[in-house]
Amino acid sequence: MTRKPTYGLIAEDIAHKGVYLLEKSDSLLDVISVMDKKLISAVIIEDIESLGQYYIISHTQIINFLAKYFKSPRKSQRSKSRHQHTLNSLSEIKAKELMRGPLTLIPRSTPIDEVVHFMNKMGYKRVVVGNEYNQPIGIISTKDIIRWTTDILPKGHPIMIFIQETKTGLVLASHMFRDDVAESYIDLLGGTLSAIEKITDEVLKNSGNLRYIEKDYYDIMFEANEYITVILVCDESSIELRIKLRAFMRRFMDQYSQELELRKKTNYVREISLFKLRPLIEILETD
Template identity: 30%
Template sequence: MNEKDLGSAVAKEIMTPFVISLNSDATFENVINTLVENRITAVFIHDPKTNDYYIISQRYIVKFLKRDGLKSINLAQTSVKEIMKGPIETVDVQTPVETVIRFMTEHDYKRVLISENGKATGVISTKDIMKWNDTYFFKPAVPQILFFVDNLTSNLIGRHIFKKNIQDEVQDDLIDIYGGALNSISIITNQLIKESGKMTHLMKDKRAVLFEPRDQVTGILICDFNSVDLRRKLIAATDLFCK
């Protein structure tokens, strides 16, 4: 994944591209050995008959042992079916990263299984998300142009140019200084935002374009990188403009 892909990053681009798993006929001993040997905190369980996937994490192991596992006569040979949770929902490789993060947050998941055509192909963990955020969202970023567009007419109703952050020669009445990045603002506002309702940013001409739609107005920020800090500032600026 590179900077131009930030606006459309999908699960396949940030996932760990392999899955450590055991079959559903595995034992507790197999699980412990797999966790230790691979230095991981959870393992996926695959049922070849149904093609369903389950999961066993350290947390589930502790709960099992506390419940009745320690009383087992032959703990090592306990079936994983007595410990595993699921079947779990997989996430398609083409799912936007933002959707994956939302899914993990809503379900309080620390990891999700990524699949392609029904086959598990990778894993996204909170560690993968943090690496991605650190690489892309938390880069030092500077704003370049701030716009406010009327959603009904697509007319430009507010603008501020951060001239000190732009190397190009800029005139106050020059709108499309980025070679088309701003020529299509009306199309973006009318079609993409209204159709998706969830568009937050895209990459255009090696720049990030951040959107903050409201009922009547959309705030649009052109900057060098997408970042959490600028996202928050755009939200605050749009709220202030709409008052």
């Protein structure tokens, strides 16, 4: 199975190229005009008095600032005069009253995983990328991170699923998602108890916290609780498929928790009826 690489990319690769520089003395109206004209969500403020220092103003900062600034508008003002009053006010407010910083520029060669870690640690929605002269050359926002994640990370598709009783190892239900499954899949994971035991044994052997096993041509994902272990064979493990697998498990437990609890209370001698996976498996099939 050919996997898409998730390494080697640097900050410059996903940054939104080009920044719009304004000065501290520029008005808030100037800032809003640039953002509106260029369809951007943030501008960089350059402090020309202190070389190498940059600040930022985002659309969120502007909204929050204006919400406080115009919290109690004069009710006696007519709409036209109020509009003119607002424009005059925006012209009087200077960029330095809203800007945040000084910024720590992210070197253009910084690996993507370090950028994500830094943004997560600091709680930033965006960071500014700088060149070797400490000049801003681009911005990375959470939208850029999401877009990169969507492009670079693989999208998994389910092949087979097994629901196994955690305590006894009994296979409660199984389902094949594709009709064109290769014989190699069927030979190894044909739904027999021995095949299931082989998988779970490997999980226990590696780690009690192991959530997936990577094979040559497929991945095996796991979710488990005290009642059941859900084993999903897929062509590629992915974040999206993991979320769907957890949703599947929650729905399964909502539907069959009483029967599973009775099995536990009777020391697993109570007979169980056939567990129906439709329409639960539709959670995993939906794109």
